[in-house]
Amino acid sequence: MQSETISPEALNDVYSFENIISLEQSLYAGENAKIDLSKIKFINPYCAVNLLLLGKNYLKKTGGKISLINLSPEISSYLERMDFIKRNIFSIEPSANNKLSRSGMSKSIIEITDIPGKERESVKAITNVVALFRKRAEFIFKSSFSENNTDNFITVISEMCQNIFEHSLDSGYVALQTYKTAKGPVVHLVVADSGIGIEGSFVRMNKNCGKGSDLLVKALTTPISSKREFGYGLCRVNKIVEQMNGNLYLRSNSDSVAAMNSPKNGRIFFSKSNLPFFQGTQISFFIMGTNS
């Protein structure tokens, strides 16, 4: 049997996941699709959630599972802790002598959680995620903890997750993780789906608000909505992220935009079009915490 294997060098930022997307089609060429994680020492939540989407799409299209191979004990433990493995979307083959084990309960994460595509279930899921976030906010923000930061994050979680059942015609995932970088601690939130994408949502409602990455920038800067005659969703999210001095990355089908604050130019946007197609909308938002 033919075997196709992808061996990513890194899974630590949105750009490293682009490498996987560019190789995604090769997974469909053989019958034993594999992703070799032997070089991976760290996975950020954006990559974890999108890897899950990639596996879910593969399962849906082929009926088979992609194998994740050569996971280090740290990566296995991380994926267990984030409730990645229990979804049973991948065949997991840890490296020799590495039994899967879940490390102690961490209060500084929100495990990968399903956001269903149906309104009632989705509202329930959002309510539960927000309740969990409120309970853990003190551990997530540590010294940056404040009522206002917590409340702002809750608005962001709620608005981003609602887009899944209101616009995507699919279910999705939300996850949050804190980790350390050279620049300081990071609080990183990811919401992603494999739905029709932002442009698809506007086309479906016969609304012409632009195309490609221009539409993504517009969605972040103008109160437009595909479903209602008006709306705020992503635009309000971007405003809050800006006030929190955070970075936001939005990818939808073949377009992306990164938004960040610049001391000289205020909020700036870097957009890209004609990226390799990855179905749906994926949003990553992170803020830097303080070093104590």
Next chain:
Amino acid sequence: MTIFVKDLIAKKSGKSSSDLLTRPVGKKYYQSAEKKISSAMKGEVVILDFMDIKVIDPSFADEFVINIVKLSHSKDFYVRLRNLTKSAQSNISAIIDSYTDFAKKDYAVAVEDLLDNGTHFLGNIGLQEKEIAEFLRINKTASTKAISDNFSFTESKTVNCLKTLEKLRIVRTDETGKYFSVL
């Protein structure tokens, strides 16, 4: 009439949350509030008290606050908000601005708490109108002349400002021509 927003659904369902989130939940709360408001008298001030509520997300605010403000225009009552957190203020303000932009009609709402903008009003209100509304809030009631004298405005300018505020349902007037704050 005072409506404790937290109790609108919580009392019935036994569930209670400090966060008011999503459009479907906003719709439910609006339907429940609408029933209560239907017994309000013409010209009555309806206070929406958000005590113990921390977050009101824009989607909830759009379905709940905006629809009650719109209802106040068609059913002739006044709306006043109470106990808003910073986050709630900010989300409601954003959604009023967004709706004003869409409807091409100015909307505003009075708030008992002192807001980050230094006033007690959210929405699209001009600077002079804001000053007059604050004057009325402090003095509770005043005549056009008293307002003109206080700000050294011409009477016609004052009348125009008051008419704008009346349209926004931020101030009320009676048959004697005196103006009253809704706060």
